[in-house]
Amino acid sequence: MVKMISNNNKNNENCESWRDNLRKGPWTPREDAILIEQVKKCGKGNWSLIRKTSELRRSGKSCRLRWSNHLRPDLKKGPFSEKEEKLIDDLHAKFGNKWALMATEVPGRSDNDIKNFWNTRMKKRLREYPPQITVQQVQHFSSSPFYSVLASCYPKNNLNVELPSNISAANSPPNHNQKQPNQNYYSSSSSFSCTNNNASFVLPLAPMSPYCKSSGLLNDVVMEGNALCRKGKSKMDATIVIVREKEELADKRKIIEEGKEPPLPPIGTSKKEETATIIATQSSSHQLISTEKNDNGGCNNNKEALNNFIPQMDDELLSILKNCPIYSPVRKWYKVDYDEDFPDDDDDGFESW
DNA sequence: AAGCAGAGCAACCGCACTTGT
């Protein structure tokens, strides 16, 4: 059962005699006890020292993995609670497969736990509850500047968003007065398929559980699309999005820790007022983030989250844009909605990239 | 009872990044 590391292991932990004797496979209770003792002596993180000084015939990596996934005293065992499932749902929608980052937001769970949980139980849920596209998502997408970017790729043929048969095509402007907020539409796959006469492509949606109202990724794309349309505003928008998401996340954590529902925002607050409030409180929000940093025992998770999240959003948008075949000059998609705020000198209706 | 399939999970692998020399 227990295997030995082969000599042709490409890992840089090779070519020495002790490596030839390294054990692999499941850990025994005795090994666990030794590792716990060594961590007490050497401190966690000194995996190389632990490997060198202990009688364990395990690599430092293996020790770290065993400790972080099974032996850590703060580790929570047992099935995931419904609240944890919801939290993981939200985190996955925001961060994607950043398991380590997600683990910092889920107390007592390792990245491996969360990864396994997602890969097994959430897949099962996705089979039971196919991904949903809400009316809001369709309308948000089809009315967004990003949709116009896609449409502008096909100047002669309207971009057609393929929807289930019970939903109308989205190439006409959506009528927001006819919103049916409680109605959901189910697609057969976790993607959003767009076609024209000559080509088709698919916008991937992050898998959604029954708890999830939004994939997150689609929102990211739309938000980033909005941000890119507003020249010079993208960084500000991205900051607002991130601050808002961190606040939402903090609220959700509060729900879990205290078992309370957060106060609802005042009825009738417009998006504009909301944004203005966020901008006004931006500095205090950053203060909140730095406070959390201290609460995490010196870990810089929030800062890292911010640093990781921005390029992630960029990458997702770029990957979609890459898959969007552009055969003709791209029309200025921001022309209609944003001309007043951001007039452009060149008025030929096209922009060269 | 035996065989099979799928779910769940522990652990490994390879890559990327950081740190030390």
Added chain:
DNA sequence: TACAAGTGCGGTTGCTCTGCT
């Protein structure tokens, strides 16, 4: 500055358990 070693992370594999036929 270059290289090696150490570390962290995400993806993947493969074993065990369980339920079904």
